[in-house]
Amino acid sequence: MSARPSSGWRSLLALLGLVLFARPWAPALHAQSVTVDRTQALAFGTLWRGQTKTVPAGDPLYRGELVLSGKGKYNVSFLLPTTLDRNPAGAQLTISFGAADGLMIEKNRNAAFDPNTGTVVTLNGKDPITLCVGGTVIAASTQAAGYYQAQITVIFAP
Amino acid sequence: MRKLLMSMVVLAFVVAPAALSAQISGGSVGASATILNYATVTTLRPLAFGNVSRSAATTKDAALTTENGAARLDYNFAAQITITAPTLVSNGVTLPMTLTCASGATDTNTDYAAVAGCTFAKLGLPTSQTSLFLGFGGTIANTDVVTRPAGTYAGNITITIAP
Secondary structure (H helix, E strand, O other): OOOOOOHHHHHHHHHHHHHHHHOOHHHHHHOOEEEEEEEEOEEEEEEOOOOEEEEOOOOOOOOEEEEEEEEEEEEEEEEOOOEEEEOOOOOEEEEEOOOOOEEEEOOOOEEEEOOOOOEEEEEEOOOOEEEEEOEEEEOOOOEOOEEEEEEEEEEEEO | OHHHHHHHHHHHHHHHHHHHOOOOEEEEEEEEEEEOOOEEEEEEEOOOOOOOOOOOOEEEOOOOOOOOEEEEEEEOOOOEEEEEOOOEEEOOEEEOOEEEEEEEOOOOOOOOEEEHHHEOOOOOOOOEOEEEEEEEEEEEOHHHHOOOOOOOOEOOOEEEEEO
């Protein structure tokens, strides 16, 4: 009987060592998760034809909001509409987003960002982060009356 | 060595599911605005019968720009137009008249079409603010003229635009 492990045992030990080495990484990857806990629509309210109306990202009542929880670092990008659409009859209202129309609210700091280029969020598993979006709608001088709406899509990529 | 490589292949499968859990995810936020109703009425010219005859009825064609009174409506919603005929009055004496109406996309004879009974169907919801031209005509009967004192009789045609 040999005191040295066979090559089969060596491979098994190597595998065990690699698994043990690798395991600390696995939970970190599993912990990558982001959840949208709450949203608030970006609401411009009422406006006249010919009127331009801006909702700043700092306006807590009317800005769009997503409250995020989870853990991990994410690149956040936005699919921003260029128009709000009216149903029925297909009229459109122009909407635009400026370089300061994004606001990230963390526990200890606020940071402005450009929703056209996106931002990065780092969730620590405890404190939520709120992403806020403002914008501007421009009603043409011949804008038809009605209720206009669209969706802003937010994408989180690890 | 071969077994070690095999072991690493197995390890790769162990670790891979963890990496797959880090997927792209997303959410969405609504955006909305409401454009208010808007309407204006601009008088282009009054309906003027001029001197009316005691021997024959005096008529003005609502669809002829040389005879009618006209107004321009600008609106941005599905509008219901209601017309109220005028009461022509002079020094407290009224002179009856019948009112006729026409409408058109422009203030031209070719566009004006008669509107029966001056009763308008509700206009469709426009995709942008739009305009409508209204023409007004009518008739003053000579039998009414002969029983009225001389004078200038005037009144107002009332145009109401409602959603």
